[in-house]
Amino acid sequence: MKITRENTDNVNAVIKVLIEKPDYEKTVEEKLKEYRQQASIPGFRPGKAPMGLIKRRFEKSVMVEEINKMLSQNLTRYMMDEKLQILGEPLASTEHQKPIDWEKDEDFEFAFDVALAPKVEVSLTEEDKLNYFTIKVTDDMIDQQIEMIQSQMGENVDADEVAEKSLVRGDFVELDEEGNQKEEGIKADGVLLSVDLVKDEEIKKQFPGKQKGEVLTFDPVTAYGDRHEVGHLLKISHEQADELDSIFRFTITEILDFQKAELNEELYKKIYGEDTGVKTEEDLRNKLKEEIANSLLQSSDRRFAYDTRDALVEKVNPELPEAFLKRWLKEANQDVTEEQIENDFDGFVKDLRWQL
Structure with missing residues (x-):
């Protein structure tokens, strides 16, 4: 067996x-x-078929299989022994591969195109400089963080009357056509409603200004426009919700308004622990500024990494066998079109140069 290489x-x-x-x-x-020994051929006992018959039936297929196995093993071993750094995989050469006649030939020559990884040397001097960008923490960023903290640490508190965004707890009772409680009708106690989630505007207008103990009458299906949601509110089956067509009396038993957390020392201890040095709103703002700045360092580092990559790739710009790489991408990804390869090739080459 002979293996040769020509660098084109x-x-x-x-x-x-x-x-x-x-x-x-x-x-x-x-x-x-x-x-x-293994073949089962009519007319012959196992292992007794004439070798001439075995050769006529199996010799060519066995030869092809063994040659391909030998080819793969020795080509791989050669590239390892020669310490060849290649890109992609060897491809059958369209230019140098001679025709093969498996029926007549006794000697077989196979030719492969290979892409050699370029040698990359990065030479840097003090003249090669890049900017590192530090992202400024603005007052708006701090304000947004404080707003989020106050919302997260806030709570629902009792209110005297319903507002546009109140939570209202109450008891539902199904009414008959005369407006009286329906016998064996649906009842659901302690149902919590969010006023701003009521979809029907006319029904929504009934809530603001109401107080505990006051009564509203409305069709919950009309109010929410979603029978599945109404089924959960009234604690009834899907089948019952699908057939529901009634007016309900809703008696308010509790009114809750969401109250953001106050900026005080108690809140600061909840956030940072009993031993925190944060005592005032100014301390909080300074602490948040530091935290936001630290989190933004990741973005600065990421930007610097991208800029470094682009600058080094542009400076070194290692030569690549682009025609071979396009062909290899096509053969390795049969379901990808040439147009897709062309569209994505610049990005692929950029990443490959950086990897090298």
Whole structure:
């Protein structure tokens, strides 16, 4: 077996593998003997079929299989022994591969195109400089963080009357056509409603200004426009909700308004612990400014990493076998079109140069 390599330029090479009859003859013969022992051929006992018959039936397929196995193993071993750094995988050479006649040939030469990884040397001096951008923490950022903290640490408190965004707890009672409580009708106690989630504007207008103990009458299906949601509110089955067509009396038993947390020392201890040095709103703002600045460092680092990558790739700009890479991408991804490869190729090459 002979393996040769010709570098056609700095990043392309052709590897030729010549497999001659003595290289595979003995292996094929041993395989055929195994076939003879295992083959079940009509008219012959197992292992007794004439070798001539075995050869006529199996020799070519066995030869092709063994040569391909030998080719793969030795090509891989050659590239490892030669310490070849290649890109992608070897491809059958469209230019250098000679026709093969498996029926008549005894010696077989295979030619492969390979892409050689370029040698990359990065030479930097004090003149090579990049800006590191620090993101400024603005008052708006701090204000937004404080707003979020106050909302997260806030709570619902009792209110005297319903407002536009109140939570209202009450008891539902189904009414008959005369407006009286329906016998064996639906009842649901302690149902919590959010006024701003009521979809029907006319029904929503009934809530603001109401106080505990006051009564509203409305159709909950009309109010929410969603029978599935109404079923959960009234604690009834989906089937009952699908058939529901009634007016309900809703008696208010509790009114809750959301109150944001006050900025005080108690809140600061909840956030940072009993031993915190944050005592005033100014302390909080300074603390948040520091925290936001630290979190923004990740964005600054990420930007610097991208800028560094782009600058180094542009400076070194290693040569690549682009024609080979496009062909390899196409053969390795049969479901990808040439147009897709062309559209994505610049990004692929940029990433590859950075990896190198």
